[in-house]
Amino acid sequence: MKRSYDTSKAWYERAKKSLSAGVSSQFRVAKPHPMFYERAEGPWLWDVDGNKLLDFTLAQGPMILGHSEPRVLDAIQDAMSRGQLFAGQHEQEVLLAEMLCETIPSAERIRFSSTGSEADHAVIRMARHATKKQKIIKFEGHYHGWFDEVAYSVNPTADQLGDRANPNRVPWSGGLPDGSGDHLIVLPWNDIDAVERAFVRHRDDIAAVITEPVMCNQGCIEPQPGFLQGLRNICDEHDAALIFDEIITGFRINVGGAQRHYGVTPDLAVFGKALGSGLPISALVGKARYFDAIESNDVFHAGTLNSNNICVAAALSTLSILLENDEATHHQIVKTGQTLRDRLQALSTIDNQWHVQGPGPMFHAGFLKEPGPVREYRDVLRYDTEKYGRFVRGLADRGVRVIGRGLWYVSAAHTAEHLDQVVDAAASTLKEMQTPS
Numbered sequence: 001m002k003r004s005y006d007t008s009k010a011w012y013e014r015a016k017k018s019l020s021a022g023v024s025s026q027f028r029v030a031k032p033h034p035m036f037y038e039r040a041e042g043p044w045l046w047d048v049d050g051n052k053l054l055d056f057t058l059a060q061g062p063m064i065l066g067h068s069e070p071r072v073l074d075a076i077q078d079a080m081s082r083g084q085l086f087a088g089q090h091e092q093e094v095l096l097a098e099m100l101c102e103t104i105p106s107a108e109r110i111r112f113s114s115t116g117s118e119a120d121h122a123v124i125r126m127a128r129h130a131t132k133k134q135k136i137i138k139f140e141g142h143y144h145g146w147f148d149e150v151a152y153s154v155n156p157t158a159d160q161l162g163d164r165a166n167p168n169r170v171p172w173s174g175g176l177p178d179g180s181g182d183h184l185i186v187l188p189w190n191d192i193d194a195v196e197r198a199f200v201r202h203r204d205d206i207a208a209v210i211t212e213p214v215m216c217n218q219g220c221i222e223p224q225p226g227f228l229q230g231l232r233n234i235c236d237e238h239d240a241a242l243i244f245d246e247i248i249t250g251f252r253i254n255v256g257g258a259q260r261h262y263g264v265t266p267d268l269a270v271f272g273k274a275l276g277s278g279l280p281i282s283a284l285v286g287k288a289r290y291f292d293a294i295e296s297n298d299v300f301h302a303g304t305l306n307s308n309n310i311c312v313a314a315a316l317s318t319l320s321i322l323l324e325n326d327e328a329t330h331h332q333i334v335k336t337g338q339t340l341r342d343r344l345q346a347l348s349t350i351d352n353q354w355h356v357q358g359p360g361p362m363f364h365a366g367f368l369k370e371p372g373p374v375r376e377y378r379d380v381l382r383y384d385t386e387k388y389g390r391f392v393r394g395l396a397d398r399g400v401r402v403i404g405r406g407l408w409y410v411s412a413a414h415t416a417e418h419l420d421q422v423v424d425a426a427a428s429t430l431k432e433m434q435t436p437s
């Protein structure tokens with residue numbers, strides 16, 4: 001059953017000599033070596049060794065319609081035939097902005113960028129300017145891109161966390177400027193009392209609370225009932241901006257984002273990943289009040305490649321497909337995801353540490369060393385990551401690709417037959433792991 005990965009390995013050895021660590025994003029570093037891929041279509045990926053893999057990685061989320069969706073590729077080709085980039089306006093970006101304003105509850109104004117990290121950076125700047133305050137509340141385990149401003153407490157170890165009532169700000173990277181985290185207040189997530197206490201302590205100095213509305217990057221944890229509304233109320237009370245980082249949840253948990261799904265409207269939000277079906281486009285979205293300063297040129301936002309023809313065409317086409325027929329494609333993704341989540345969770349009869357949770361279009365799977373609820377980052381540390389690594393390798397040997405840290409993404413291209421295949425592969429991997437070697 002063991003597959004060969006020799007060609008990938010050889011390319012990795014060659015890549016390391018020119019490409020730093022052999023990859024272009026640190027998230028692609030993998031043990032024993034990253035895989036090299038050749039082609040992708042629907043739910044399938046082919047690597048350079050000719051292995052065909054059923055893909056639940058979906059390029060870390062963007063491929064919501066599956067790989068190489070023909071209507072998206074046609075739209076891209078059509079746009080390309082008219083040029084790539086004008087450094088000027090074009091009609092399609094207005095159509096896309098209008099579509100987003102109709103679909104996303106908080107969207108009174110839009111700006112396009114290329115990546116999620118940039119968009120997060122921009123909305124924090126906008127929030128500071130509008131509120132004339134400095135401090136930002138960020139939650140343990142949440143990821144808001146790799147820029148200095150938010151590169152703290154992304155995945156701290158148990159030793160680094162500090163007291164839950166007053167968590168440490170743990171730098172996530174070397175090279176951060178001294179003091180770059182001084183404005184950050186790091187809190188445990190899903191605990192509205194902790195947020196209230198922080199507002200009492202720093203009363204007039206908190207510009208914004210930024211949160212993934214579902215803590216997708218660690219454990220795929222949904223907000224506790226009332227938590228998002230609680231954040232909304234506190235921010236209203238203290239004139240702080242509520243920012244939803246919808247880079248993963250956007251178009252996935254609901255076409256209108258987590259804000260439409262949970263019925264809580266933030267002041268500002270960022271969208272990316274699924275918006276472009278694999279092309280680099282992100283959107284800063286929010287209330288007009290926050291965009292006034294961009295319109296008056298008091299807050300600067302720019303980007304040479306912003307809203308280029310090709311990315312906008314991909315986004316228009318992706319969003320049109322998700323919205324058509326009363327969002328039928330999106331409903332199908334949700335149903336597929338929830339079915340897969342439930343069928344995988346049922347495999348806990350094989351291994352009682354096996355635990356699956358999340359809303360469905362994305363969810364998390366792993367092995368809990370100690371039972372109990374997973375509601376915040378500190379709970380995520382109970383997952384046995386080494387054991388999950390063995391599970392991931394077992395799935396790969398059975399032709400299934402998943403993300404190593406436990407997040408699963410489902411697309412419109414996954415059918416009942418694909419679910420049967422992955423559930424069989426997961427069951428046989430779990431059984432094999434029970435057998436003493």
Ligand SMILES: Cc1ncc(COP(=O)(O)O)c(C=O)c1O
Binds near residue numbers: 116145212247248
């Ligand atoms: C919630 C969240 N915010 C921001 C980002 C950064 O987006 P990008 O990788 O496009 O810069 C990511 C990326 O995974 C993310 O998951």
